[in-house]
Amino acid sequence: MYDILISKLRRCCSLKHINQLHGFLIITGLFNDDNFILSKFIETCSRIGFSQYGHVVFRHKYKPSIYLYNTMIKSSSLQQSSAKESIILFNTIRVAGLLPDSYSFPFVLRAVNRVLDGNVGRQVHGQVIRSGFQENVHVAIALVQVYSSCGYMEDARHVFDEMSRLGDVALSNAMIAGYAGVGDMDSARQIFQSMREKNVISWTSLIAGYVHVKRPEEAIEIFHMMKGEEDVELDEVALLSTLSACADLGALELGQWIHGFIHQRNMRMTVRLCNALVDMYVKSGNIQKALQVFESMPCKTVVSWTTMIVGLAFHGLGREALEIFSRMERAGTRPNEISFIGILSACSHVGLVELGRTYFNSMSSKYGITPKIQHYGCMIDLLGRGGFLQEAEDLVSRMPFNANAAIWGSLLACARTQGDSSLAAKALQHLSILEPHNSGNYTLVSNTYAAIGEWSEARLVRKTMRSLDVKKLPGGSSIELNGCIHRFVSGSVPNNAEAKEIHEILREINRQCKMEGCGQKKEDQLLTE
Incomplete structure (x- = not known):
């Protein structure tokens, strides 16, 4: 009977099914006698969107076990709206004459993480110590995550140091992610380098952290190191973070390598991967490749359309951006705030002042989007470029900012x-x-x-x-060479192993320019720019 019930619970997908199974549990006596089956029933309610039904069932259970309490705490912790209820339920465990176990604490700490209440986190930590679970690595991971999310890095590090002797990879990953979340990448790198073992999450957390704090060079450096590790398989999350770094730097060569890697490994071209590739190609200057990836997407989200619109506008292809926006509307995709930044920028690039006014006004009248300061900025730029300086100045004075x-x-x-x-x-x-x-x-x-x-x-x-x-x-520039990004500042002399090769390339460019009649500067002038 157990196997049949579990199978039915897995296939359950509607309120009608829930009602039928609930009735069956009552008739057979399993409702009061079997906490395991009842727990699976509550999990099913939560899975298909009827969490409240599961809560009502729980409240009618006579003397629920700690296993059933844990199920309810876990189910409530999954949603922001019910996270506080999860904490309240945890606090009633002792009132019911039970004791929280090694599962209770990670589940309730997940709820605390959702409400971002560090003080409650400390209270739960106190109960962890009194209950003797401070040596449990899963509890320690949950505590590190809570303290890090709330910005209590000293508390998080204290928990980590107390357990670091175990060398647990997941605990180290949580600490790396915590430091990355607050922008302390030096501490995150220190933890990373001290790890005896690393998995894909370790590498990805560090890469994502560098991207988050706008240090894409280090993100790409870590990615290259990760590629050299034979026992680490590149996954979608790692590729997404690295593509974001490539977009920030315009590292087209590495971005193309990732694109080829995705095809070579027959990875599924998810919407997120396609969006990241479009963004990378746009910001790296290959607009045709960006369009190719965009047009090949069978399913486009508002992010997909908006990335392409903004990219085309950025490259001065205003009319093409407006055409993509028209297609987006015909496809029934509702534009968001960023979409209109792209559209107004596109109008500005091609000088379509009247059309820009129409789009700006339609934000609130048609789509219910209140213009933000960025939209006013785009509109002021559009009016100014079009020669309507007085109107642009008036709009500045009328802004609600x-x-x-x-x-x-x-x-x-x-x-x-x-x-x-x-x-x-x-x-x-x-x-x-x-x-x-x-x-x-x-x-x-x-x-x-x-x-x-x-x-x-x-x-x-x-x-x-x-x-x-x-x-x-001083002005600066950068160049991608053999997968590495090299930065130069006006007036400085490159001090690296590739400097000689770069100078040779500049000399060749200068020579070709002179042969074509466009070289106006002396060779030494070109080298100092």
């Missing part, structure tokens, strides 16, 4: 293009407060005055810049 540096910077750039020295000076006045050390703002205003022949004003801006000790930051 204080204009940030990006908006005043956009107005300054438009004023420079349109030769409006008055607006440029006004924008600089605000930017000097928001970005007092940004030399580019002063340079733009000085150039605006110079363009219209107001040389004395231009010199005054330059003098002000010097008196405030605003330094002009």
